[in-house]
Amino acid sequence: MTDHPSRPAIPSEPRQHGVPPRVRARITRYLLALLAFVLIAPLVPYAAAYLGAGNVPNPGAGLWNEVRQRAGPADANTQARGVESAVLINQVGERWRQFRSEMLVPVGAWLLLGTLGFLALFRILRGRIPLEGGRSGQLVPRFSVNQRVVHWFAAILFVFLAVTGLVLLYGRFVLIPILGPEGFSATAAACKEGHNLFGPIFPFAVLAMIVLFLRGNGFNQIDLKWFFRAGGLLKGHPASSGYYNGGQKSWFWMVVLFGIAISISGLILDFGVFGQGREVMALAHVVHGGVAVVFIAASLGHIYIGTVGMEGAFESMSHGYVDANWAREHHDLWLAEMEAAGMVGVEPNALEEVKRHDNIDFKGFGSPGTKAVQG
């Protein structure tokens, strides 16, 4: 038999402590008061400063005001030689960061998505703009070889720069969920290099566009009527126009102005070795990003109407010829000029096209000269 210790009997009364309950309660109250004091005491200066009850100077405020140069450029010296090497914290950088994250990214996204939505709505309501009279089978020469080469040269560069730029601007929101952090990192690195490398070519493309497309792109009264009729894009509102209509002229001047702005700002950003400081770089980025987003949004309309949005439009830039009925419906005044010059119903003969192309008197503009007609 094993002897088990006898279990203690269940106490019939509460166990008595050495400290009386009243004293214990008092100690608890003191401890709670001390805890409250410890928690609240550090907040007093902030509250006082907030309420303006007293002036509690921050001992580091003067230092940080100097560092941030709130009162203007600091009289700082450093052994480091470089642009703004004496500046510790540049406030322009903070303003630029705010613009990028609070303005450029959200507003740009709304603009781009809004444009896509508008085009989708236009497509649903209007459908593809057809050739009302069908195809006549008669061709009219519209754009020369050089014009088409330059157009597609600029277009390829533009699309590449737009895509890589948008990846850099929106990639972390759109691509990280798809590619993951590693995949996005590689994509962003590639886009950054590609964007910086192709960027310097774009100004030359814009320059070539100006040279080859400037003539005939001046606005006139006809364009005003064209705008009032919404460019004939709405049913039952045909609008007359010459070689270029108001919309095409607007797009051309957008390409010129936006192209120049984006080129200059891009070169400032790409070649940061010419002494430009952070302020200039930040300003260049604001211009570059802002203009680029508007430029891309406008280009969506141009791309839509030039490809799937309008029957017969793409041929002008792919083969250089358009159907006479397309010209009649969208550029009637130009067609009349071409008919008078005997340029309607030409055969797309390669040798003749080259001959016309090589004839410097004919540049594919509104009023081909007599010599061109003979050529």
Add this chain to the structure above:
Amino acid sequence: MFLEFVEGPLWYFSAVVFVVGVLWRLVDIWRQPSRTDLAVPRGSGVPGALRTIVTRSWTAKGFSRGATFHLVAGYMFHIGLFVLLIFAAPHVKFIEERILGFGWTPAPHWLFMVASDLAFAGILLLWLRRLMHPVMRKISTFDDHAAAILTFVVMLTGCLALLKSHDSLRAIHMLTVCLLMVYFPFSRLMHAFTFPVSRAYTGAAMGRKGVSA
């Protein structure tokens, strides 16, 4: 893993195909039977050959107007590509470590930028003209387009991998390089080696006839 394969076995296979293929094509040209010229030669063929190799580097009189575009864009592309191929810093390092065992001073970054922009602009303009010009379009074959696109892709992937921060980008570039090397000997890209041969053959024939051509 993929990078090791591309820079290892695939690279060696492509290099062997490239070298053997180019030599085979050149020897094949060399062994082509030539027609015996029974006429008494009016001059030596050598000066004619050397002269033609040089003079065919620009357009002949009377053709300059129509060929200006090709001349300018062609030189932009070829000079740019040459600088990229031989003097780009990653290429110099690769040649030193993997091929020759010695290197040379690479091009500074600004020269690399200029060369790559010239090369990209040149190849784009030349290819677009091939597509847009009615005569060029008709005489172009699949090989012309494939060679242009493949060369462009190799250049593009190389430039996208310039940051040297991701193995995946380097692997993609090396893969396209290997494809180009395998395709090279059997395509129009062989003109990189055959152009002096072709010019010299024509120049020598003309030189023997006493014709300045």
